[in-house]
Amino acid sequence: HDHASLIVYGPDKPGIVAAVTALITRNKGNIVSLDQYTDDPTGGAFFQRVVFHCRDLKVAMTEIENDLETTLGALGLTWKLTDQSIPKRMGILASTSDHCLLDLLWRHRRGELPVTIPMVISNHSNAADDVRSFGVPFFHVPSSGTDKSAAEAQIVKLLAENVDFIVLARYMQILSPDFLKNVGVPVINIHHSFLPAFIGAAPYKKAKARGVKLIGATSHYVTEELDEGPIIEQDVVRVTHAESAADLQRRGADVERAVLSRAVLWHAEDRVIRHQNQTIVF
Amino acid sequence: HDHASLIVYGPDKPGIVAAVTALITRNKGNIVSLDQYTDDPTGGAFFQRVVFHCRDLKVAMTEIENDLETTLGALGLTWKLTDQSIPKRMGILASTSDHCLLDLLWRHRRGELPVTIPMVISNHSNAADDVRSFGVPFFHVPSSGTDKSAAEAQIVKLLAENVDFIVLARYMQILSPDFLKNVGVPVINIHHSFLPAFIGAAPYKKAKARGVKLIGATSHYVTEELDEGPIIEQDVVRVTHAESAADLQRRGADVERAVLSRAVLWHAEDRVIRHQNQTIVF
Amino acid sequence: HDHASLIVYGPDKPGIVAAVTALITRNKGNIVSLDQYTDDPTGGAFFQRVVFHCRDLKVAMTEIENDLETTLGALGLTWKLTDQSIPKRMGILASTSDHCLLDLLWRHRRGELPVTIPMVISNHSNAADDVRSFGVPFFHVPSSGTDKSAAEAQIVKLLAENVDFIVLARYMQILSPDFLKNVGVPVINIHHSFLPAFIGAAPYKKAKARGVKLIGATSHYVTEELDEGPIIEQDVVRVTHAESAADLQRRGADVERAVLSRAVLWHAEDRVIRHQNQTIVF
Amino acid sequence: HDHASLIVYGPDKPGIVAAVTALITRNKGNIVSLDQYTDDPTGGAFFQRVVFHCRDLKVAMTEIENDLETTLGALGLTWKLTDQSIPKRMGILASTSDHCLLDLLWRHRRGELPVTIPMVISNHSNAADDVRSFGVPFFHVPSSGTDKSAAEAQIVKLLAENVDFIVLARYMQILSPDFLKNVGVPVINIHHSFLPAFIGAAPYKKAKARGVKLIGATSHYVTEELDEGPIIEQDVVRVTHAESAADLQRRGADVERAVLSRAVLWHAEDRVIRHQNQTIVF
Structure with missing residues (x-):
């Protein structure tokens, strides 16, 4: 205090x-x-x-x-x-994969993250019980069909004014260019490759095809340019020819949750300054 | 034996x-x-x-x-x-930077690399004394002007039949599509980024501009497609916002020589099998 | 299959x-x-x-x-x-710290660990709800006082014949020399230092006092000699002077759960052979 | 300037x-x-x-x-x-192994180390030509027999007042308690293990016997207590059961030279403050 x-x-x-x-x-x-x-x-x-x-x-x-x-x-x-005695309010968007989501909720419970978590929103309902067992409200906002605007409007309505920043914890929907403007707070994403390698979808499959010997994950602020925002943190893990794309995905999940949790912690502690398309992390 | x-x-x-x-x-x-x-x-x-x-x-x-x-x-x-008692004959091509070149010569002298080194060829003469102090012949083949074909022909003439594989130890000239065919042996390159990120020239400058938190190096077999050949080995090192492009270059040099020396060792020991555009490393 | x-x-x-x-x-x-x-x-x-x-x-x-x-x-x-179609039965012993315990339960639910988990036993009750939410039975066996033999006998009774191996997921009680003999199955422990450094209690405090620049964790088979059994896996993380013993503990927890999960996976897949006081890990 | x-x-x-x-x-x-x-x-x-x-x-x-x-x-x-425009004068003591010695000389030539190197002293003569090819004076001070005092006195005489700090670049002689007092400047050593594990002689052999999965190196200031001085930098590399003690030694050599060069750089840049038996590295 x-x-x-x-x-x-x-x-x-x-x-x-x-x-x-x-x-x-x-x-x-x-x-x-x-x-x-x-x-x-x-x-x-x-x-x-x-x-x-x-x-x-x-x-x-x-x-x-x-x-x-x-x-x-x-x-x-x-x-x-x-x-610093006032914790930032962190909203989380997730999909079916729960490794990043659960890691954030669990670190928060351990007292490792100086935030409150007003809500988790997911386009799937599988994690509802888990999330609520941490005492955190869960909202299911399905996102089917080609027109995502209604779902996105509903998400914005839930988050606006209620959170100080948003974490995309392997949220698998592409948000519209207007989303950032409408929520009005920083959005942190975790991308499952060591950007700028393997931009876009299915990076582990691309990594397997290219035959890389390291796979990684990147946490960055979301900007209008997909996968191009300022990088907060990255890490990698060594892999071999013997590992399939599914193995890479499993191995990469560990890197993803570790990288995302560090980026979230640093943002929550006001350690990250955005400058042009880069970050200063103190 | x-x-x-x-x-x-x-x-x-x-x-x-x-x-x-x-x-x-x-x-x-x-x-x-x-x-x-x-x-x-x-x-x-x-x-x-x-x-x-x-x-x-x-x-x-x-x-x-x-x-x-x-x-x-x-x-x-x-x-x-x-x-295995017959060491492979390794030819080295280099330019002004000597970190990869000297590291290979040191390791060879220490008995770490089961090869002989019939020659080092460089388009600069600065390393001549150093190379010859290891008992290795040095040839200076300048490569100025736009037409590199005469220089390349001279290099092929020196290497052909005299080496079993070639290492580009930060050789800064682009070799023609015919070079590979004419030398008729595998060529191993060290690229100063974690491919496929930052393909092409000036990767450290690009890395600084993109604000990555890790820089790396990649050793790969050379194919007709620049920077696209099968990857043998990669590694990275952590960097921060406080490091300039020149710092990244200095830090990266350590990764480059380490990665290249491992790739060369594994190739020399017949541990690497090329398969499509990938490698199996046993 | x-x-x-x-x-x-x-x-x-x-x-x-x-x-x-x-x-x-x-x-x-x-x-x-x-x-x-x-x-x-x-x-x-x-x-x-x-x-x-x-x-x-x-x-x-x-x-x-x-x-x-x-x-x-x-x-x-x-x-x-x-x-390989018959999963090994893994019993878990835990205490108040839940980072290793939950990580194993999460990984198991995700299908990453080819085991069944017949039970979790703890000398504290704080994790009971969490454990049961994974559909895993939880037994609370308190361990107070100086004579631990009754508690240990109860643990042996619960585990014997019901599990194929036991994981000490930061179980903070010292087991008697007879425990191993009585349960009759391999026991895997996670020690919170890079053994053989900082054997015994309070390794993070010792690490802080010695001023090391890396802290680590070690998973090993338990033998009669405390912290001396065959090492299965180890890893480290970089720390600085600015981190307190409490920080080291928090940073180390991430290494502990990662190292333990790899050791458990390899044991479950029959990849580990004990030989004298070492392991061969295939 | x-x-x-x-x-x-x-x-x-x-x-x-x-x-x-x-x-x-x-x-x-x-x-x-x-x-x-x-x-x-x-x-x-x-x-x-x-x-x-x-x-x-x-x-x-x-x-x-x-x-x-x-x-x-x-x-x-x-x-x-x-x-900062006045470089520190660095004296180097070495023995037969040249990996740390050559790495320091070469980094100095590249302009990576803000020091001058008035002399290298070795109890063996094998590196004399190499050292002198860098334009650095080389002195051979043999150290045979049980009484090392004459050799040590000669070393002190060469170094005293001529250097601002001393680097033991895998110098394999144990210096007497008086040495530190007599030279009157800081002495930096590289120990071939991740201290405090494997203190004393033959750490790679001990590491092999213990079956560790990581080996390392530690650079520290020398104090009267052997291998107990304040640690400046450490690092490790992953090894497997398949590597012999000789392999560990070869793999470790790469870590040793990397760790020592970082410690020397930081000392030369006045980044290291000794406090009790620890270091603050800025």
Whole structure:
């Protein structure tokens, strides 16, 4: 409690770190951790994350925000101050595969993910009992036929204003370009290949056909371009010629849930800054 | 000494393993190791590698080969018998970068690679002294201008009949479609990305632009299709946003030389079978 | 169906592979996969695993076993023939931590583990509902006080004759030297360090104190010597100075469940041969 | 050029980061990167590394040092300011094995290590030509017999005042307790196991006997306690039952040179802070 995280980014210039740390000190904050990165020391972009402790943070927030507005605004910087005691609300979309879904629910129960989970929505009903056994509401929104717009509208209606970010936990429906705009919050996906290899459908089958010796998974923010959004985390596992496409799928499932859980944790802890089509992960 | 490796492959059918092992036994061979793989138990392709010991192997070779011809020919199988005491002759093509080249020379000197190295050819002369200090002949074949055919002809002339396989140790010239045909031996390349991601030139720059969290290297047999040949080995290393394209290149160099050295070792030990556009690595 | 696995081991001598493969052929078996290893080509120990297909295997078993007895007995070899359509019965012992337990139950439900799970026994009751939601019986056997013999006797009574092997899924009670003898089946443990480092209690705390840069987990067969049994599988994960002992525990939990699930799978598929204090894993 | 690295550590208290960054700003420095760590937010130890750019650094050094003395001394902190344009002088001790030695020399030639190498000393002469081909002086100091004191005195005489740190690149002689005191600079060793497993001699043989599935290497600062000094870096590689102790040694050599080169780089860049028997690596 009483911990805040502050994200600052914008055009680099001398003295930003000193300005930010002085600001925290004069607002009686004590820096717990500080990460900083400049993509080009001569005139590039600047990124910083500071976690600080501040007694009676809730009371102090407004004053700190005013100070940030004045001090960092003058430097042309963007900032975001977050009270770490307020967990982000995470909505999950899933389909029949449950390995990513169950892993998130279980990590949450263990206290590994600083989020609340207001709901799980799936276009299949198989996971309903499992989800509810974790005390999480489950909504079944079928998605058959070619026109998905009604289903998507229903999903948006359930999620809008109720969640701070959305996780596609192997959700197998392609969302329309409008979905992102309509839900208005970041969406994190897990793709079952080491992007940019094997973009699109059936990556394990493509991996088997190409004869790769490593398969992987990639968690990224969803953008309008399918499988092209900023990558948050990736990992791989070694495979051999002896493994079938089905084996690759089974082996890959372990990588998928591990990669997704790390990406979700980092997003939930405000460790990820999007910059162009890349991420800074502190 | 007196060890042979036998590669057998072709259409699968019951009894192949028994036929091969019986053949080795009746020729007084003792099996040291045996690997076997079938890509589809119902009518797929069969692959086998056996290493066996046989007293006075050099004398026995002809008789064993006759038996193989009779026995395996009848089963429609292809085979290749190799006296392991005869090292393969490895020619190396290189350019200015020396990390893969020196690593192969060091490993060879340490006795890690069962090959001889009749020559190193480079389109640059910077590595000449280093190469010759290992007792290996060095030939400088410059490759300037747009017409590379004269340089390529000179390379083919140097290599033809003198080597059993060729390693492109970060050789930065694109070889013509005829090169493979004219040298008549397998060519192993190291590509500085985890193929099929970042095919073509400047993969580290592309990797930086895409914001991947892992970079890799791929060793593959060269075919007429650039970067599309059968993959022998791959590996990756974790990187962060803080690393520049130049950092990725430096970090990747370590992966490249490690991956290439494993691929070369396995090829030299007759562990790799090409099948369609894939490899079986025993 | 109709697949058998055959394990053969004993003193090496020429012709064993041929003898075994001929035996399978004359019993109308078709070899699907074959692995073989000799720890010393000159007079060492020989190990082999063959999976073969045989129409009407259940009928043929007796005849094949007789042939094995005659043929391999004469060679001084030990063998074990298993009908792969009969899943092994796996009993699980657990305590409060549920990461290894749930991972095994999830994988089993997904069809990844060729076993049945007759029961889970725990000295705590917290996982009862979760376990039963998988359709698996749960028994709570408390283990308080200094004399654990009554609790242990109860556990043995529940397990004996009902399971083919036992998994200690982070079971935090030390079993008596007699336990192994009384249950009469192999017991697989997961230790939360890369053995032989940090033997005994509180390995993550010891790892933090020593300042290691990697932490790991080890799955091994239980013997009378605590943490000294034959290792089946190990893995590690990279950590930094910034991670507390509690962080190491959380990070390590992911390695533990991954390592244990691989060891269990390999044991269930008869891929593991114990030899002295080591394992051959095919 | 004109880049300095500043290491600060000592008892944690609020405002240190702000004090340091303000100091850099008022001395006209521009922060390029900043790393910070507190081992216990409530009254633990504080560690910081800042790299900053400062025009005419050489001229400004004295003034900055005076400011540091005043400002940080008052806070009870220890600090160390380094002009990054002045490379550290690295002495290397080696024996017959050349894989670590050559890797360091070659990385230095490629410009990967910001050091100079005044000399290589070996108790064997086999590497003399190789070392000198890199333009580095080579001294042969034989070390036979039971009394090593004369050899050690000769080594100290060669190194003292001539190097800023020493690397034991698989140097196979045990140095006396006085050696560290007499050379007066940090000594970095590479141990061929993932410490604390397999302390002492012949770790690969011990690893084979224990049947581990991973082997590793550890680079650490040398202290009076053999193999017990603060660990800088570790890594592992997967092995199987089929690999002999000699295979492990060959496979391990690749891990050794990789781990040592990373530890040396980080030390050379002033990224490593020793704290009790651990390291903070920024």
